[in-house]
Amino acid sequence: MTKALIIGGGIGGLTAAMALRRAGIEPVVHEAYEQPDDYAGLFLNTASNGLDALRAIDVDIARRGDGFPIPRMIMWSGTGKRLGEVANGTTLPDGTVSVCVRRGExxxxxxxxxxARGIAIEYGKRLDTYDATPTGVTARFTDGTEATGDLLIGADGIHSRTRRLLDPDGPRPRFTGLLSVGGYSHDSSLAPTTDTQHFVFGKRAFFGYLVREGGEVYWFANLHRPQEPSRQELDAMTPGWWQRHLTDLFADDMPVIGRILGNLAGEVGAYPVHDIPTSPVWHSGPIALIGDAVHATSPSAGQGASMAIEDAIVLAKCLRDAPDVATAYTTYERLRRPRVEKVVAYSKTLSNSKTAGPVARVFRDLMMPVALRLFANPKSHAWMYDHHIDWNQRAAA
Ligand SMILES: Cc1cc2nc3c(=O)[nH]c(=O)nc-3n(C[C@H](O)[C@H](O)[C@H](O)COP(=O)(O)OP(=O)(O)OC[C@H]3O[C@@H](n4cnc5c(N)ncnc54)[C@H](O)[C@@H]3O)c2cc1C
Incomplete structure (x- = not known):
């Protein structure tokens, strides 16, 4: 049986493992972390197309993942003017809609x-290097061990070591000029935002939130930063510092933001936002890349996880149906590249609209209601959300 070494046990890597198994390939996941981290990161909008793609391998995140359904997004100006409403994905035939789910969950x-499907996941296996031959590949890990397989799938995220080895001159992640800060808050006097996530184009920054039953709030802010802050700088900022800084930043905006920030619960995460608009090399010999490793998108479109999931399913189908690995990888790239590059570009335009100077802000608040009515209807986003992958249909070579 063909054996695949999967590098990275994140969203794309675990999905790829299950899809490859279903395609008759034996996967082993190699994850750099020493152990699973169920509390890693904050929360993700998991769009209906990603949920639908997971159904191809019988995984149901919407029902099992303690998700909060968010089929719609309401946009506000900082002054409290309702700018409009946008559908967040489509409704799947069984009524499932996009959900916000904790990353760890x-x-x-x-x-x-x-x-449950008997797939091996090995922790503490950080890829260092690999040797590829016409008959297979040997991966070497920083703990001194190695593993051998027929294929190697790089699902090791935006700072992918696999990408660096595959294409040393390949793209570096691009800083988008945004810092994403987020966390949780609790205020039982806030009404649940049933089916809805709210977005506020504030005077100085952008704010997003939803309120679950009982007053648990998931919130994030996007701040403009001309220079990328270092990890050390960000690690030095305490939740108390963020609380003061963000409260000042949103002082002139809708009062609900101040209430949310006044009741922070737990850690505050801060992440410089990067993307990778295009990668020239997606595969070579027995190696292929999926997810953020080959096309990271900024979070504004809420599609990064869904793109990694779709890649994993399509790649497995191609390996199942093609006569050889080279044809499978070429078909995979042909099927995926245009779609993911369009999503990355679309997400970048959304990111750009989040921070505006005083003049642009007035113009934006005037024009956005019209623009949302014209361009943000379900039809205009059908290309992104209505994408369905039929597991039983042959991958077209
Ligand atoms: C602040 C922020 C908010 C986001 N919000 C959303 C959202 O709302 N919706 C959405 O869809 N997407 C969102 N995204 C994007 C989303 O997180 C990614 O697109 C998605 O996680 C990509 O999945 P992946 O499997 O490709 O990579 P990852 O999930 O990053 O997984 C990569 C895995 O590889 C492991 N790894 C790394 N290097 C090695 C190595 N050398 N050897 C072995 N293992 C290694 C890592 O430990 C990790 O487990 C957000 C991203 C950020 C930064």
Whole structure:
């Protein structure tokens, strides 16, 4: 049986493992972390197209992942003017809609599904280098061990070591000029935002939030930063510092933001936002890249996880149906490249609209209601959300 070494046990890697198994290939996941981290990161908008793609391998994140359904997004100006409403994905035939789910929870469900299918996940295996030959590949890990397989799938995220080895001159992640800060808050006097996530184009920064039953709030802010802050700088900022800084930043905006920031619960995460608009090399010999490793998108479109999931399913179908690995990888790239590059570009335009100077802000608040009515209807986003992958249909070579 063909054996695939999967590098990275994140969303794309775990999905790829299950899809490859279904395609008759034996996967082993190699994850750099020493152990699973069910509390990693904050939360993800998991769009209906990503949920639909997971159904191809019988994984149901919407029902199992303690997600909060968010089929619609309401946009506000900082002054409290309702700018409009946008559908967040489509409704799947069984009524499932896009959900916001904690990243750790999503990882937990994917890992449990992989375990239930007997898939091996090895922790503490950080890829250092690999040797590829016409008959296979040997991966070497920083702990001194190695593993051998027929294929190697790089699902090791935006700072992918696999990408660096595959294409040393390939793209570096591009800083988008945004810093994403987020966390949780609790205020039982806030009404649940049933089916809705709210977005506020504030005077100085952008704010997003939803309120679950009982007053648990998931919130994030996007701040403009001309220079990328270092990890050390960000690590030095305490939740108390963020609370003061963000409260000042949103002082002139809708009062609900101040209430949310006044009741922070737990850690505050801060992440410089990067993307990778295009990568020239997607595969070579027995190696292929999926997810953020080959086309990271900024979070504004809420599609990064869904793109990694779709890649994983399509790649497995191609390996199942093509006469050889080279044809499978070429078909995979042909099927995926245009779609993911369009999503990355679209997400970047959304990111750009989040921070505007005083003049642009007035113009934006005037024009956005019209623009949302004209361009943000379900039809205009059908290309992104209505994408369906039929597992039983042959991947067209
Ligand atoms: C602040 C922020 C908010 C976001 N919000 C959303 C959102 O709302 N919706 C959405 O869809 N997407 C969102 N994204 C994007 C989303 O997180 C990614 O697109 C998605 O996680 C990509 O999945 P992946 O499997 O390709 O990579 P990852 O999820 O990054 O997984 C990569 C895995 O590889 C492992 N790894 C790394 N290097 C090595 C190595 N050398 N050897 C072995 N293992 C290695 C890592 O430890 C990790 O487990 C957001 C991203 C950020 C930064």
């Amino acid at each position: 999503m990882q937990k469900v994917l890992r449990a599904e992989a375990h």
